Amino acid sequence: MDARTEPETRTETDVAAVAAAIGDPSRAKVLLALAGGGALPASALAAEAGVSNSTISAHLARLREARLLTVEHDGRHRYYRLATPDVARALEQLALIARPLPVRSLNADTRAKALLRARLCYDHLAGRLGVALMDALLAGDLLRAERTDPSRVSYLLTPSGRRELDALGVDLAGLPRRRSAVRYCVDWGEHRHHLAGALGGAVTARLFALDWLRNGRYRRVVRLTDAGRDGLTRSFGVAPERLR
Template sequence: MEGDADIARTAALFADPARVRVLLALGDGRALAASVLAAEAGLSAQGVSAHLAKLRAAGLVVAEKSGRHRFYRLAGPDTAELLETLARFSPSQPVTSLREGTRAEALRTARTCYDHLAGRLGVAVTSALLAKGALAGAPDTRRRPGDRISAPLREHPYTLGPDAEAVFGALGVDLHATAAGRRPLLKFCLDWSEQRHHLAGALGAAVATRFVEAGWVQRRAKAHRALRLTPAGARALETHLGVADLAA
């Protein structure tokens, strides 16, 4: 027989700032080497190894071998969702330098939430897809009464719209191929920084992949979730989705 879930034991893993930085570095779903994670968290090789061992034992992180090298990634989207939820309930860290302020603003402007777009960019894309008829449902993406804070919505009011194939096709996303996979096509998260819905699921991942491959967004740093909208991306947003206010 088993008792209640040992929440305190799992929560203790998030009590170490360096360990949280390791998890955040993996928050976009990529697999990173321990050396990269050590640099991101400001740890020695021995220190990051100790943290990774605890995270692996808890099932939050998994390791993959490639040749002689070992890479680490989050165990799945549930871990990323947990990080997003904790971020919503957590106070902001004091900004003590220009670098920290720039980084915080970058995360709120555009970032990845596991493998899909989040921040102001993510919610703007989702709102534009609704306006263009690629998605149908709610008139806007603001948080509704009953929505769980910063978490995937179990039930959401969005479906594919009448112009979904044309709009996603213009963006370079193959809707039929994306829908053919095992992953749910449509999911939505409540963005922790914007308190609005952004597109997740297989379709959200396909859109984010397209943005990266087309050079419309670029990662700001090797182990950082923040994205930078490129001039080509700003033009694509305005041309295909009518979004012009993010160009600045």
């Protein structure tokens, strides 16, 4: 075969380049502001990062070059979002080994506690509430854990889980085929699994549609409504003390 036509053999990935793009504090704040799956204009991201509108342009260009962000056009306006759910997943995993930021104000302390309690990780539920829901799905045999070796676990949606989620109105038929249906993230606050993947996104979307979840005061933060507390206990058996 002609050397010019041989397919490229890819043995390693350029982790350093991605790490350098994330490694600037302002760019990290941009990514975290978008980690809830939404899209924001440059002006909002500049405010999140604490930099000027002129400075944010260079940061956004760097993140796009690293393929961490995409841009959407709406007339003359531009909106930025994470390129893939895997970017949010990577941020969540980096948070597992990162040191906590110092809390220098009451507002920062309130925000930190709210993020630990309940937040979005791209499009699915995370924090203590996300872990509590995952535990309830497993306890109720809606999900089943399969361990192929001591260090690896995967989760499967059971027939009873399919019936229960379908009865709740979760759009199982509409799960995108290009995305793994059932995945998990290791929650950085709880150091335990919460439900990710297409199923995690669909369940979270349904909780919003039922008004069991609402967006909170801070970006990515969500809050459970009274109807949500009753619904999660009734439908999934989540212990009431885990919903506080």
